[in-house]
Amino acid sequence: MAESAPPAVAQPGLQPGSQPGSQPGPPLWLLAELTYKCPLQCPYCSNPVDYTAIGRELDTDEWLRVLREARALGATQLGFSGGEPLLRRDLETLVGEARGLGYYSNLITSGVGMDDGRVAALREAGLDHIQVSFQASSAELNDWLAGTASFEHKLEMARAVKRHGYPMVLCFVIHRENIEQVESMLELAAQLEADYVELATTQYYGWAWVNRGALMPTREQLVAAEAAANRFRQQRAPAGMKIYYVIPDYAEDRPKPCMNGWGSLFAVVAPDGLALPCHAARQLPGIDFPSVREHDMAHIWRDSDGFNRFRGFDWMQEPCRSCDEREKDFGGCRCQAWMLTGDAAATDPVCGKSPRHALVDEQLLRAAEVVEQPLVFRNPQNARRLSGGIGDSD
Amino acid sequence: MSAAVQLADCPALAPGYRFQWEPAQQAHVLLYPEGMVTLSGSAGEILKRCDGQRDVEAICRDLETAFPGADLRGDVLEFLADARDRGWLHIDG
DSSP: TTTTOOOOSOOOOOSSOOTTTOOOOOOOOEEOOOSOOOOOOOOOOOSSSSSGGGGGOOHHHHHHHHHHHHHHHTEEEEEEHHHHHHHGGHHHHHHHHHHHHHHHEEEEEEEOOOHHHHHHHHHHHTTEEEEEEEEEEHHHHHHHHHHSSHHHHHHHHHHHHHHTTTTEEEEEOOOTTTTTHHHHHHHHHHHOOOOOEEEEOOOOOOOHHHHHHHOOOHHHHHHHHHHHHHHHHHHHHOOOOOOEOOOOGGSSSOOOOGSSSTTTTTTEOOTTEEEESSSTTOOOOOOOOBTTTTHHHHHHHHOOOOHHOOOOOHHHHHHHHOTHHHHTTSSSSSHHHHHSSSOOTOOOTTTSSTTTTIIIIIIGGGGOOOOOOOOOOOSSHHHHHTTTTOOOOO | OOOOOTTOEEEEEEOOOOOEEEETTEEEHHHHHHEEEEEOOHHHHHHHHHOOOOOOHHHHHHHHHSTTTOOOOHHHHHHHHHHTTTTTTEEOO
């Protein structure tokens, strides 16, 4: 899901799946990352930097079993993402099974690899919704950021999505290079008759972390972009087009309620079968995340160390442990805590109450002051270089 | 957006929305792109009957048969207007 907003953003109305101290509720959201392969090279991709070194993809039968097991636990929302999920030739088979099981299935795609026939075939198989991501509102910038000439094709596919009767979410990931296009992005969404638009400010995981010096918007840019989005929403948004503008938590003094709490309602299954409480969690050290190749989803969700590690409140340190806001933000994001402080159990330093709050300025906000940092595009060559030469598939 | 719902209107789920029973939650839910609403018992009973065929009058009569003795019309009309304003329902006369 290189290009998609995190689930907490995109699920208004989802209820928390568990109560503190009790058995977890159902994993209401299952994200199936079908492949890390992708024809695009977006430098803000949230996939692991060493994605080329990650093992063999699950096959069709393994995915079908995962879908059945998670549905039996009560999963309702299913995201097919990647990488680019359209690269999987068995996508229609998986969608058909998902429909039969009663999932609401969402395809999260760049549109590259789609054609009108495939849009129709997925509809026929029972796909409920397609989210198409754009890199920018102009062909020039879109194609530069994506590392491929894809803008015209995306426009065509967005029209095909509407033509075939799907609800359509358009997603734009926002960063320093495209943030000044916010208004024209919304214009484009209106022209394409999007039902929902997500303007998701880049979160700094995976490739985006590597590129933070080139991607971090300045504070002035953030303020101007939010104002532009509000102006459009109030004055020009077509009736029925919903706009979600996701403001980055690092510019605030309270952290986001990441994943609505660890192991609370969200499970990701990565292309190699690793089951994770969020798509960035693979990087956290000292946690033996379970694989669907070795365990069923019921065990993974209820009993595995990986999903129980930061569930509830017992794992918390001060100041979270005694904080009266801990049920609001669950201590923030474990991955952000790890990347900034080196301790995955620390209070997310985005919180103004964290003794290490200054790290947010040092490591993130000040990245906006970096003037000339070339973007490192996500591709197999750069993956091998950044991860010390390991990995040889793409 | 906030016009009153009429007894002759025929409410139907908006495109892209799905209504179903979820055993794990012991509740009806509404599913839509990347989201879900868990419905209360009464909301579930009303939405179950919003099939685009029946008018509000027929929905109310059906509910009064299923739950005898209750005077539901006011609540049903209010709920339908709210559901329409949230984008869950399309209501045509």
